[in-house]
Amino acid sequence: MRAWLALALVCASAGAQPARSGLDFMGPATQAMQRDDSQNPAxxxxxxxxxxxxxxxxxxxxxxxxxxxxxxxxxxxxxxxxxxxxxxxxxxxxxxxxxxxxxxxxxxxxxxxxxxxxxxxxxxxxxxQSRGLPIAPAADPRLAPFTARGQAAYVRRIGQLDMSCAQCHDGAWDRKLAGNPITQGQATGYPIYRLEWQGMGSLQRRLRNCMTGVRAQAPPFGAAELVELELYLAQRARGLPLETPAVRP
Amino acid sequence: MRGLAALLLAGAAAAQPLAPYTVQGDAIAAPLAGLAGDAARGRAIVANRQLGLCLLCHGAPIPEERFQGDLAPNLAGVGTRWSAGQLRLRLVEPQRLVPGTIMPAYHRTEGLRQVGAAWRGKPLLDAQQIEDVVAYLSSLKE
Ligand code: HEC
Ligand code: HEC
Ligand code: HEC
The missing domain is CATH 1.10.760.10 (Cytochrome c-like domain)
Known part of the structure; x- marks a missing residue:
C-alpha cells in the first residue's frame, strides 16, 4: 500500500506520463458544455x-x-x-x-x-483566438529563473495540511478526492467558466483555491509567486491544445 | 470539487498546545495527555469533512457518507491491522513511517510553511480528538 504512493511520488515527475487535459476527466455534460459554443456559458x-x-x-x-x-x-x-x-x-x-x-x-x-x-x-x-493551438511557452532564457522558482513552489509542501501541488496533480491524479476526480492540473483553458463560481475566473483564482484548500495563505492576485507557478504550469502543459474558454464543475 | 470546498470551509481546530509524546518503535503507546478516547465521537470526527477530512482521501465503513476518497487505504479493518499505539503514531506523525506520504500530521504545528492565518499554530486535531479517533479506528475489526 505505502509502496504505490511512494512509487507514484518518485516516478510521477511532470512529463514522465502523457499530459492530459482536465477536460478528459470531466463528465459528459461538462464536456458537452465546453465543446458546444451554444451551451458554453463563457x-x-x-x-x-x-x-x-x-x-x-x-x-x-x-x-x-x-x-x-x-x-x-x-x-x-x-x-x-x-x-x-x-x-x-x-x-x-x-x-x-x-x-x-x-x-x-x-x-x-x-x-x-x-x-x-x-x-x-x-x-x-x-x-x-488561440483555441486549438498547442501551448508553446517561449524558450526565453530570461524566464528560466522564474520558471525554476515556479517549479520549486509546485513541489513545496504548504499549509496546515502540508501538501504540495505535485502530491495531488502528479502523484494522485486519476484518483478521487472525496468522490471527485483529481486531474493532472493542466492549465489549458483559462479563463474558465466554473459552475461552482457561477462565473468566469482566471488561472490565479484556481491556484489560490488550491492553496486555500490545503489551508495555506494564498498570495494576492498578481503576486510574483503566482505568475511563476503559471510559467511552470505552461511548461508542463506544452503541446496540449489551448481550450479557452473551458468549463469546469 | 466538493473535496476542496470542504477543505476550504473547514472549521476551527482546537487551539490547545500540543501534548508531548514518546515514540517507541512504530507506536506511541501512551494516550496523549493521558486522555481516554470515545469511539462514537471519533467516528463523527472521521466522518466530518471539515474536521477530520479523512474521507477526502480514505474510504471508511461509514455508509451514510457517499463521497469518499480512494487515494489512501480503506480504513475498514484497520483496528485488526494495527494496535492503538500504532494507530496513534499514524495519526500524529505519519511521515515518520512513510516519508513523503500525502497524509498530513494531525497533531503538529512545527515545520509547516505558509499556513493560513486562521490555522497558524493550531494542530489539525487536539489531544482529545486524536484519542477519540484512535478509539474509533481500534473498533474497526474485520
Ligand atoms: C490527504 C490524504 C489523507 C488524509 C486527509 C488522511 N489520510 Fe490517512 N493515509 C493517507 C495515505 C496516502 C496513507 C497510506 C500511507 C502511505 O502509503 O502514504 C494513509 C494511512 C493511514 C493509516 C494507516 C493505514 C494502514 O492500513 O496502513 C491510518 C490508520 C490513517 N491513514 C488514518 C487516517 C485518519 C483517521 C484520517 C483523518 C483523521 C486520515 N488518515 C487522513 C492519506 C490521508
Ligand atoms: C496605442 C496602441 C495600443 C493599444 C491601444 C493597445 N495596444 Fe496592445 N500592444 C501595443 C504594442 C505597441 C504592443 C507590443 C509592444 C509593447 O508594448 O510591449 C502591444 C502588445 C499587446 C499584447 C502582447 C502581444 C504579444 O505578442 O505578446 C497583447 C495581448 C495586447 N497588446 C493586447 C491589447 C489589448 C487587449 C488592448 C486593449 C485593451 C490593447 N492591446 C491596446 C499597442 C497597443
Ligand atoms: C489536496 C489536493 C490538491 C492540491 C494540494 C492542489 N490541488 Fe490543484 N486541484 C485539486 C482539485 C481537486 C482540483 C479540481 C479538479 C481537478 O482539476 O483536479 C484542482 C484543480 C487544479 C487546476 C485546474 C485544472 C483544470 O483542468 O482547469 C490547476 C491548474 C491546479 N489545480 C494546480 C494546482 C497547483 C499549482 C497547486 C499548488 C499550488 C495545486 N493545484 C494544489 C486538488 C489539489
Missing part, C-alpha cells in the same frame, strides 16, 4: 470581450482594435506563449497583466483590477 464573456476590443477608451479614445486590428489575425497564437518576458519590469507578465499594461500605457485608461469582469472578458477574447 460565450457571454467572450462577446463582452469582443465588444471591449472594439471600444475606444482613455484619453486618446483608442481601442485595442485601433492598434492591433483584427484580433483573429493579430492575437492568434499569442496566448499559447504566455506568461512572457517583459523588458520594462525585467520579469514575466501573464496575459491579463499584459492586457492591463496596454490599457494603462497605450490607451491611457484607468486600470482594471485583477479578476474584474472586463479584464476577464477581454482575456477570454484574446485567449480564445
Amino acid at each position: 460565450m457571454l464573456w467572450l462577446h463582452e470581450g469582443q465588444a471591449l476590443w472594439n471600444k475606444p477608451e482613455g484619453r486618446e479614445q483608442r481601442s485595442c482594435m485601433s492598434c492591433h486590428g483584427d484580433a483573429s489575425q493579430s492575437m492568434r497564437g499569442v496566448a499559447t506563449r504566455y506568461p512572457a518576458f517583459d523588458t520594462a519590469s525585467q520579469g514575466p507578465l501573464n496575459l491579463a497583466q499584459r492586457i492591463g499594461q496596454c490599457r494603462v500605457q497605450h490607451q491611457q485608461a484607468t486600470p482594471w483590477s485583477p479578476e474584474s469582469e472586463p479584464l476577464l472578458s477581454l482575456e477570454t477574447y484574446v485567449a480564445q
Whole structure:
C-alpha cells in the first residue's frame, strides 16, 4: 500500500506520463458544455470581450482594435506563449497583466483590477483566438529563473495540511478526492467558466483555491509567486491544445 | 470539487498546545495527555469533512457518507491491522513511517510553511480528538 504512493511520488515527475487535459476527466455534460459554443456559458464573456476590443477608451479614445486590428489575425497564437518576458519590469507578465499594461500605457485608461469582469472578458477574447493551438511557452532564457522558482513552489509542501501541488496533480491524479476526480492540473483553458463560481475566473483564482484548500495563505492576485507557478504550469502543459474558454464543475 | 470546498470551509481546530509524546518503535503507546478516547465521537470526527477530512482521501465503513476518497487505504479493518499505539503514531506523525506520504500530521504545528492565518499554530486535531479517533479506528475489526 505505502509502496504505490511512494512509487507514484518518485516516478510521477511532470512529463514522465502523457499530459492530459482536465477536460478528459470531466463528465459528459461538462464536456458537452465546453465543446458546444451554444451551451458554453463563457460565450457571454467572450462577446463582452469582443465588444471591449472594439471600444475606444482613455484619453486618446483608442481601442485595442485601433492598434492591433483584427484580433483573429493579430492575437492568434499569442496566448499559447504566455506568461512572457517583459523588458520594462525585467520579469514575466501573464496575459491579463499584459492586457492591463496596454490599457494603462497605450490607451491611457484607468486600470482594471485583477479578476474584474472586463479584464476577464477581454482575456477570454484574446485567449480564445488561440483555441486549438498547442501551448508553446517561449524558450526565453530570461524566464528560466522564474520558471525554476515556479517549479520549486509546485513541489513545496504548504499549509496546515502540508501538501504540495505535485502530491495531488502528479502523484494522485486519476484518483478521487472525496468522490471527485483529481486531474493532472493542466492549465489549458483559462479563463474558465466554473459552475461552482457561477462565473468566469482566471488561472490565479484556481491556484489560490488550491492553496486555500490545503489551508495555506494564498498570495494576492498578481503576486510574483503566482505568475511563476503559471510559467511552470505552461511548461508542463506544452503541446496540449489551448481550450479557452473551458468549463469546469 | 466538493473535496476542496470542504477543505476550504473547514472549521476551527482546537487551539490547545500540543501534548508531548514518546515514540517507541512504530507506536506511541501512551494516550496523549493521558486522555481516554470515545469511539462514537471519533467516528463523527472521521466522518466530518471539515474536521477530520479523512474521507477526502480514505474510504471508511461509514455508509451514510457517499463521497469518499480512494487515494489512501480503506480504513475498514484497520483496528485488526494495527494496535492503538500504532494507530496513534499514524495519526500524529505519519511521515515518520512513510516519508513523503500525502497524509498530513494531525497533531503538529512545527515545520509547516505558509499556513493560513486562521490555522497558524493550531494542530489539525487536539489531544482529545486524536484519542477519540484512535478509539474509533481500534473498533474497526474485520
Ligand atoms: C490527504 C490524504 C489523507 C488524509 C486527509 C488522511 N489520510 Fe490517512 N493515509 C493517507 C495515505 C496516502 C496513507 C497510506 C500511507 C502511505 O502509503 O502514504 C494513509 C494511512 C493511514 C493509516 C494507516 C493505514 C494502514 O492500513 O496502513 C491510518 C490508520 C490513517 N491513514 C488514518 C487516517 C485518519 C483517521 C484520517 C483523518 C483523521 C486520515 N488518515 C487522513 C492519506 C490521508
Ligand atoms: C496605442 C496602441 C495600443 C493599444 C491601444 C493597445 N495596444 Fe496592445 N500592444 C501595443 C504594442 C505597441 C504592443 C507590443 C509592444 C509593447 O508594448 O510591449 C502591444 C502588445 C499587446 C499584447 C502582447 C502581444 C504579444 O505578442 O505578446 C497583447 C495581448 C495586447 N497588446 C493586447 C491589447 C489589448 C487587449 C488592448 C486593449 C485593451 C490593447 N492591446 C491596446 C499597442 C497597443
Ligand atoms: C489536496 C489536493 C490538491 C492540491 C494540494 C492542489 N490541488 Fe490543484 N486541484 C485539486 C482539485 C481537486 C482540483 C479540481 C479538479 C481537478 O482539476 O483536479 C484542482 C484543480 C487544479 C487546476 C485546474 C485544472 C483544470 O483542468 O482547469 C490547476 C491548474 C491546479 N489545480 C494546480 C494546482 C497547483 C499549482 C497547486 C499548488 C499550488 C495545486 N493545484 C494544489 C486538488 C489539489
